[in-house]
Amino acid sequence: MIERALAAGAYSLTVTEDLLDVETSLTVGDQTTTVHDPIERHGKQIVYLNLPAPATIRLEVSSTDHRSKVGVAQIEFARWSRTADAAQSQSEQGDSRYSAALVAQSQEHDALSSAAALALHEAADHYRRAGDRHAERLVNYIRGRYAYLVSSDWQAAEKFARAAKDLANQSNDAVAAARADVLTASARIERANELAGPDVKAERAKLLDSSNSLLVASTKIFADARLPIDQVAALTFQGVGQWAAQNADEARATFVAAVAIARASNDAFSEARALGNLAWLDYERADIRSAADEYSRLLDLIEKERQPDLYASTLGNYANCLTMLGDFDRPLQLHTEALRLFVSRGDDALRAKALLSIGDLLLRMGSTRRALETLETSLPILRVLKDQTGIDSALASAGRAAGALGDHERALSFHQELLDRNRGPRMNALARVLMAGDLRELKKYGRAASELKLALAGATELTRANALVESGKLGLARRELRAAADDLLAADRLYADLGLDFPRIAANTALARVRLTAGDRNETLAAADKAIELIRLVRMQSASAELRANFIADQYAPYEIKIQAQLSESTAVGSWNALLTAESVRARLLKEWTTRPVAAQQAEYSETERLLDQLSAQQVRLESQLQTVRATDSQSLRLRRDIVETRARFDALSQRPDDSAKLLAGGVEPKFSLADIQAQLDARAAILYFFVGEESSIAWRITAHDLRQFKLPGRAVLAAATEHLADSLERPSAAAGQKKSFGADNAAIRQLGLLAEDLEPGRLFVFPDGPLNSLPFVALSTKPSSRDTALWLDRFTVSYAPSLALAMQSRRSTKATTHQLVAVVADPIYAADDSRLATSLANNASSGASLRGSTAERFVRLPYSAIEAAAVASAFQSSQVISLTGFDADVARVSRLPFDQLAVLHVATHAIARPDSPGLSALYLSKYLPDGSGTPKNSISSDEIVRMGMRGDLVVLSACSTGDGSKLSGEGVLGLTHSLLSNGSGEVVASLWPVQDSLTAQLMSQFYQSFGESNDAAAALQNAQRQVRDSIGLSSAPVWASFIVRANRLK
Known part of the structure; x- marks a missing residue:
C-alpha cells in the first residue's frame, strides 16, 4: 500500500499491468474506489482524482492473478498542470471518462454498464481529439473486450477490435494488432457456433477459416516477441475454433502445444485454461481416460477460493469421468469437499450444482431413492437461479431415478421437459434416448422406436452406444431377438472402443436376457459372465457400507439371468451350479466386515460420529416437523436439503483406513461342495435357500440326502405376501385361530408353507433373500386346511442365516x-x-x-x-x-x-x-x-x-x-x-x-x-x-x- 499526501488539484493515478492481473483501490478520507480492467495481464487502470483541498490518499494494488504468478504493476502519479478555473485538456477529459468507465463497470458484474459504455465512447473521442493513438487504441480494445466478455455482442466486439487494430497499425505496433486479431477471431468463433443448419454452412466455415488464419498469424507474432502468455491464449482460441470446425485431431494438438508452453513458462493460469479445453475436447471425443487425467491435473492448478465457479465445474467434470470409468470413491469425496466449500461461502448456485453431482453419483451407485431425493432438492434451486445446464442435468438424472423406481410416467415427464427445453443435437439426442426407455416400459413401442430413430440421427458416439442399448431392449420387448442382439453387440463394441467398462455391464446384461429368451443357454452364460466380470472390476472402497451394498444389489440382474440359464439344464449339477451363483453374490458386505481386523472395526472417527449425531438430529426434527406441516413447506424443504448434504458428507468420510479391505463389486465363487454342506446336516435338519428374482424366484431345499429346487413368484409378489402374512398376524381372524394358520388366503404364502410339507420335524436353516428377510417363517403352515397343528413353529426350530459360505466358514x-x-x-x-x-x-x-x-x-x-x-x-x-x-x-x-x-x-x-x-x-x-x-x-x-x-x-x-x-x-x-x-x-x-x-x-x-x-x-x-x-x-x-x-x- 502507498500512502501519499497530495496538494489540491487534479490527478491521474495510473497502474499498468505487466504479466500480472491486478486490482486497484484508492482511498481518500472515508471513500474507497476500486477498479479493474478486462485485459488479461497487460491492461491499464486509471483512477482520476480531483482534490479541492490537500488530502492524504492510500493506494493499494493487489494481485487477482494465480498466486504462483509473478509480475509487475507500474504505478504513476500524474498531476494535471492548470489553474483551477482552466478548462480540462482533451487528454485529461479522456482519463476522467476512462476512469469513470472502469469505476462504473467494476460495480456491475452481470452486464455491461450503460454508464461505462457511454464513458468509454466519450474517452475514445477525447483521446482521438488529443491525438493520443495509444490511449484511443487501448479504449477501443477495452470496449471490444467488454462486448465479448460481458455483453456477448460478437459483432460489436469485432468492430471495436478492428478499430483497435487500425490504430495499432498506424503506430506500427504489431503486438497490439495481433492482440486485436485474437479478439476478432474469438468473436467470429462465437458467431460461427451460433449458426446451425445447411443454409448457413458456408458462412460458418468462412468465419472459422478466417478466425484460424488470424490466430495462426498472431501466434507467430507472439512467439517471435517472446510473449508466451499471449501465445497460449491465441493457441487456446485456435484449438476451440478447430474443434468447432470438427478438426478434432488438429484441435487436440493445438491444445497440447498450449499446455506445454504455459507449463514451461510456469504460468498456472494459462496452463489451466488450455488444459481445461484439452480435457473438454477429450471428453467430447469420448476419450474418457485422457479427460480424467487432464481434469485431475487441472484441479491442482485451480485456486478454489478465488475461482469457485471454475473449480466446481472442473470437479464435476472430473468426477463424471471417474464415474464413467467405474470409480466411485474419489468422486464422492470430491463432490462432498466442494459442497462443504460452497455451503461455507453461502453460494446457493454452486451448492445446488454439488447436490446435483452427488445425486447423479448416488444414482450410478444404485442408491436410487436417495438419488431422486437429492436431485429433487437441487432442482428448485437451479430453477430459481435459472441455471439452464444444471436444470437439464437434474431433469435427465431425476427421470432415470424415477424410472428405476418404477414410476415411468413421472420419468417420462422429466425427460419430455428436457427435450422441450433443448434444440441442440447433443442434449436433444440424449433426451430422446431416455424417453424411448420410458415409452418402452409403458409398452408404447411405436413411439419409442420413433424417438430412437431421431436420436441416432444426431447422436455422439457415446449417446449412439446408449441408443443402441435401448434399441436392443426395445427389440427384446417386441421379440425381435436377432436385431436386438445385433444392437447390443454393437453397443458393447462401441463402449469397449471408448474405454468405458461401466456401461458395458448394462449392455451385456441386456444381451444375456435376449439370449435367454432365444433359448441359447451357452450364449446366455457367456454374456452374463461378461457382465459379472465387468462388475468385479468396479472399485467401491470409499463409500459408506450402505452405498456399497446398494450398488451391489443394483447389479443383481446378470446373476439372476445366469441362474435361470443354469437351471435350464434341468440336472442336479445345473441346480447346484445355480445355487453357487446365487451364493457368489450373497452377503458380500457382511463377508467383508467379518474378515476385517477387530482393531479396524473399533477405529474411532470423531468427525464421522459428529456427522452421525447431526444427521440423527436432523432426521428426528424432520419427522417431528412433518407431523404438523406439509413436506413442501419451506422449512421442511430446507431441512431435507440439510439432511441430504449431511448424509453426503458422512458417506465421503465412511471409508476404511486400510487398502486390505477393498470390496470388489462382483461376488467370489464359493469354495465348498454339496457334500460338504450335507455332511453338516443330521437326518432331521434341512436348509431352505432362496434367490428372489424380479420375475421369478427359486428355493433350494438341502437335506442330508438330497437337493431339490422349487420355483416361486417374483419379488413383487413375495413382498406383498410377506406384508400380507404380517397383517394377518397382527389382526388374526377366528378362522385362522381354528385352523392354526395365518395368511392362508394368499397363494404365495401357501406355496412357501408347502416347501417343508414332507420334512420330518426338526431344524430348519433358512437363507432368505430380499423381502423374505422379513417373513416370519414360523408362522407358515404346511397344511393350511388341517385342524391339526401345521405351523412351522410346532414342527421346526427355525433360524435365519445370510450366507452359506459364512455358515460353513x-x-x-x-x-x-x-x-x-x-x-x-x-x-x-x-x-x-x-x-x-x-x-x-x-x-x-x-x-x-x-x-x-x-x-x-x-x-x-x-x-x-x-x-x-x-x-x-x-x-x-x-x-x-x-x-x-x-x-x-x-x-x-x-x-x-x-x-x-x-x-x-x-x-x-x-x-x-x-x-x-x-x-x-x-x-x-x-x-x-x-x-x-x-x-x-x-x-x-x-x-x-x-x-x-x-x-x-x-x-x-x-x-x-x-x-x-x-x-x-x-x-x-x-x-x-x-x-x-x-x-x-x-x-x-x-x-x-x-x-x-x-x-x-x-x-x-x-x-x-x-x-x-x-x-x-x-x-x-x-x-x-x-x-x-x-x-x-x-x-x-x-x-x-x-x-x-x-x-x-x-x-
Missing part, C-alpha cells in the same frame, strides 16, 4: 467359547417426568401397553423392561451379570462394556429402524443424568455399533423392529442386526416389527429360562414362542411371530 472355525459375562441394558430414562429423576413432580410412567419403538421425541418409559432385565439376570449367576438400567443405561457406559468377553448381551430399550437409511437405525438409551441434565447423546446407530465393536456370543435386541432395515438383494437386511453380525456376534435375536412391552417381557422370561437349560438360542426362542402363544392365545401372535434368530453359522 463359521462351522469350521467355531471353537468352544469360555465367555461367561452377561450384560443387561434396560429401562433407560427417556422423559423429564420419569419418577426416577430427582426433579420429577409426579410419576407419569406409561402403561404396560407401550411399544418398544416410536419417534425419538415421544419415547416413554418401558416399565416391563425392568422386570425383563431382572428375569434375565436371574437366569445367570449374579457374579457374571453386568446390569445397566435406569441412569446407568446410557451411551457412555454401554460403549465401555467388555464386548469381547460377553457370552450374552441383552438390550431392552426403544429402537428405531430406518430402512431408508439403515446406518442410522439406532438403539435409544438414557436421555437424562441423575441431576436432571441431558446426556451428551442418547443413541447408538448401527454404524456406531460396528465402530465400537459391540458384540456378544448371543445378542438379544428386545426392542421394536430391530431385525428390520434396508432389504437388499443378496446382502440381506442392513441395520442393527447386520452390524452386530459384522462384528462377529454368534447369534442375534431381534424383532421384525413393533412389539408390545408386557408381552415381550413375558416372551423373554421364557426364552432365558429355556436358554439356560439348552444354550441353544433357536430352540429356546421356539419354546418361548410356543408357551406365549399357548398361554395368551391368538392375540399374542404379533409378539411371538415377530422374533427371529439370525446367525452366521449352522447350529
Whole structure:
C-alpha cells in the first residue's frame, strides 16, 4: 500500500499491468474506489482524482492473478498542470471518462454498464481529439473486450477490435494488432457456433477459416516477441475454433502445444485454461481416460477460493469421468469437499450444482431413492437461479431415478421437459434416448422406436452406444431377438472402443436376457459372465457400507439371468451350479466386515460420529416437523436439503483406513461342495435357500440326502405376501385361530408353507433373500386346511442365516467359547417426568401397553423392561451379570462394556429402524443424568455399533423392529442386526416389527429360562414362542411371530 499526501488539484493515478492481473483501490478520507480492467495481464487502470483541498490518499494494488504468478504493476502519479478555473485538456477529459468507465463497470458484474459504455465512447473521442493513438487504441480494445466478455455482442466486439487494430497499425505496433486479431477471431468463433443448419454452412466455415488464419498469424507474432502468455491464449482460441470446425485431431494438438508452453513458462493460469479445453475436447471425443487425467491435473492448478465457479465445474467434470470409468470413491469425496466449500461461502448456485453431482453419483451407485431425493432438492434451486445446464442435468438424472423406481410416467415427464427445453443435437439426442426407455416400459413401442430413430440421427458416439442399448431392449420387448442382439453387440463394441467398462455391464446384461429368451443357454452364460466380470472390476472402497451394498444389489440382474440359464439344464449339477451363483453374490458386505481386523472395526472417527449425531438430529426434527406441516413447506424443504448434504458428507468420510479391505463389486465363487454342506446336516435338519428374482424366484431345499429346487413368484409378489402374512398376524381372524394358520388366503404364502410339507420335524436353516428377510417363517403352515397343528413353529426350530459360505466358514472355525459375562441394558430414562429423576413432580410412567419403538421425541418409559432385565439376570449367576438400567443405561457406559468377553448381551430399550437409511437405525438409551441434565447423546446407530465393536456370543435386541432395515438383494437386511453380525456376534435375536412391552417381557422370561437349560438360542426362542402363544392365545401372535434368530453359522 502507498500512502501519499497530495496538494489540491487534479490527478491521474495510473497502474499498468505487466504479466500480472491486478486490482486497484484508492482511498481518500472515508471513500474507497476500486477498479479493474478486462485485459488479461497487460491492461491499464486509471483512477482520476480531483482534490479541492490537500488530502492524504492510500493506494493499494493487489494481485487477482494465480498466486504462483509473478509480475509487475507500474504505478504513476500524474498531476494535471492548470489553474483551477482552466478548462480540462482533451487528454485529461479522456482519463476522467476512462476512469469513470472502469469505476462504473467494476460495480456491475452481470452486464455491461450503460454508464461505462457511454464513458468509454466519450474517452475514445477525447483521446482521438488529443491525438493520443495509444490511449484511443487501448479504449477501443477495452470496449471490444467488454462486448465479448460481458455483453456477448460478437459483432460489436469485432468492430471495436478492428478499430483497435487500425490504430495499432498506424503506430506500427504489431503486438497490439495481433492482440486485436485474437479478439476478432474469438468473436467470429462465437458467431460461427451460433449458426446451425445447411443454409448457413458456408458462412460458418468462412468465419472459422478466417478466425484460424488470424490466430495462426498472431501466434507467430507472439512467439517471435517472446510473449508466451499471449501465445497460449491465441493457441487456446485456435484449438476451440478447430474443434468447432470438427478438426478434432488438429484441435487436440493445438491444445497440447498450449499446455506445454504455459507449463514451461510456469504460468498456472494459462496452463489451466488450455488444459481445461484439452480435457473438454477429450471428453467430447469420448476419450474418457485422457479427460480424467487432464481434469485431475487441472484441479491442482485451480485456486478454489478465488475461482469457485471454475473449480466446481472442473470437479464435476472430473468426477463424471471417474464415474464413467467405474470409480466411485474419489468422486464422492470430491463432490462432498466442494459442497462443504460452497455451503461455507453461502453460494446457493454452486451448492445446488454439488447436490446435483452427488445425486447423479448416488444414482450410478444404485442408491436410487436417495438419488431422486437429492436431485429433487437441487432442482428448485437451479430453477430459481435459472441455471439452464444444471436444470437439464437434474431433469435427465431425476427421470432415470424415477424410472428405476418404477414410476415411468413421472420419468417420462422429466425427460419430455428436457427435450422441450433443448434444440441442440447433443442434449436433444440424449433426451430422446431416455424417453424411448420410458415409452418402452409403458409398452408404447411405436413411439419409442420413433424417438430412437431421431436420436441416432444426431447422436455422439457415446449417446449412439446408449441408443443402441435401448434399441436392443426395445427389440427384446417386441421379440425381435436377432436385431436386438445385433444392437447390443454393437453397443458393447462401441463402449469397449471408448474405454468405458461401466456401461458395458448394462449392455451385456441386456444381451444375456435376449439370449435367454432365444433359448441359447451357452450364449446366455457367456454374456452374463461378461457382465459379472465387468462388475468385479468396479472399485467401491470409499463409500459408506450402505452405498456399497446398494450398488451391489443394483447389479443383481446378470446373476439372476445366469441362474435361470443354469437351471435350464434341468440336472442336479445345473441346480447346484445355480445355487453357487446365487451364493457368489450373497452377503458380500457382511463377508467383508467379518474378515476385517477387530482393531479396524473399533477405529474411532470423531468427525464421522459428529456427522452421525447431526444427521440423527436432523432426521428426528424432520419427522417431528412433518407431523404438523406439509413436506413442501419451506422449512421442511430446507431441512431435507440439510439432511441430504449431511448424509453426503458422512458417506465421503465412511471409508476404511486400510487398502486390505477393498470390496470388489462382483461376488467370489464359493469354495465348498454339496457334500460338504450335507455332511453338516443330521437326518432331521434341512436348509431352505432362496434367490428372489424380479420375475421369478427359486428355493433350494438341502437335506442330508438330497437337493431339490422349487420355483416361486417374483419379488413383487413375495413382498406383498410377506406384508400380507404380517397383517394377518397382527389382526388374526377366528378362522385362522381354528385352523392354526395365518395368511392362508394368499397363494404365495401357501406355496412357501408347502416347501417343508414332507420334512420330518426338526431344524430348519433358512437363507432368505430380499423381502423374505422379513417373513416370519414360523408362522407358515404346511397344511393350511388341517385342524391339526401345521405351523412351522410346532414342527421346526427355525433360524435365519445370510450366507452359506459364512455358515460353513463359521462351522469350521467355531471353537468352544469360555465367555461367561452377561450384560443387561434396560429401562433407560427417556422423559423429564420419569419418577426416577430427582426433579420429577409426579410419576407419569406409561402403561404396560407401550411399544418398544416410536419417534425419538415421544419415547416413554418401558416399565416391563425392568422386570425383563431382572428375569434375565436371574437366569445367570449374579457374579457374571453386568446390569445397566435406569441412569446407568446410557451411551457412555454401554460403549465401555467388555464386548469381547460377553457370552450374552441383552438390550431392552426403544429402537428405531430406518430402512431408508439403515446406518442410522439406532438403539435409544438414557436421555437424562441423575441431576436432571441431558446426556451428551442418547443413541447408538448401527454404524456406531460396528465402530465400537459391540458384540456378544448371543445378542438379544428386545426392542421394536430391530431385525428390520434396508432389504437388499443378496446382502440381506442392513441395520442393527447386520452390524452386530459384522462384528462377529454368534447369534442375534431381534424383532421384525413393533412389539408390545408386557408381552415381550413375558416372551423373554421364557426364552432365558429355556436358554439356560439348552444354550441353544433357536430352540429356546421356539419354546418361548410356543408357551406365549399357548398361554395368551391368538392375540399374542404379533409378539411371538415377530422374533427371529439370525446367525452366521449352522447350529
